[in-house]
Amino acid sequence: MSARLLAACAAFLALLGFAGPGLAQDYQIGDLKIAQPWARATPSGAKVAGGFMTIRNTGNLADRLVGGSAAPAGLFEIHEMRMEGSVMRMRALEKGLEIAPGQSVTLRPGGFHVMFLDLKSPLREGERVKGTLVFERAGTIEVEFRVEARGAMGTHAGHAP
């Protein structure tokens, strides 16, 4: 009885997790699990935005995030940001971002991110932005990026699926 109750609770929580308003989704393609893609709301006039997520490779072969798209963006790149002392440095990862077998990689503010460039319209908090992610091995998957508040750190999106 208590096991059934537990199962019911778990099912209910799972339902909340997947269907609850405002929560970003998880995706799977091939051996890759993609947790909760999100982006930050942009200031007025901004032409760029960062997209974030955690990608876990459950397979035996390395894969690579090599591209993608986002509906409001004219261009999409994969970047790495890092701080060297007080200097912010940004690089485009021209060979993409490797996800080693059995590993997860988290794209987060201050580190790896997908870069939406040439934005046609600002990203507003609460919106969902349609897009794609392209992996070298697993292929292309359609995703939605949930737009969080400006300055959001995506703490709830930081864990692997």
Next chain:
Amino acid sequence: MNALKIVRIAAWSAIAIITAALLVVLLNPRPPESSGTAAIGGPFRLAAHDGRVVSAESLKGQPFALFFGFTHCPDVCPTSMLEITNDLNALGPLARDFRVYFVTVDPARDTAELLKDYLGSFDPRIVGLVPSGEAELAGIARAFRAIYRKVETPSGYTMDHTASIYLMDAKGAFFGTLDSRERPHDRQAKLRRLLARK
């Protein structure tokens, strides 16, 4: 004295003179350009996004903050501006006349108009400054010992840049920096100390 000997003496003399000169250049410690906190800051004069001109001279008597950034910056610039917006609000009336200057390191794309629009998303006490070209940008960066560098990307370019917020006191002297990694409480305490200093 034969000719060979003269040549030999001349050659050795030349080597001695060159060696001495090299030693002087290499070993003589360069005098420090200036000491301690006076090294950061200095004269500048830039157009603000509202059409006015802001200079180190015109800011005398008022503490201020200054940040190097650009609008094609997905993370550190909007986050820094959001944080300082929150700090200014937390300080209340104390910071009523305080100004934060956002110097664009990308004047090729960041026009006064775009900066005005962009900064409209943050506290109105944040004012955009637009260097008229490379010389003005290099000048203010040098004055604040800030770094900026254009980096090519597949679709264009981005900018590396110093991302601290400089705090300058009412005399135009360097007071300290604000950093995103600091807790809001510590940042605001620093701003209060700056504003209390006359």
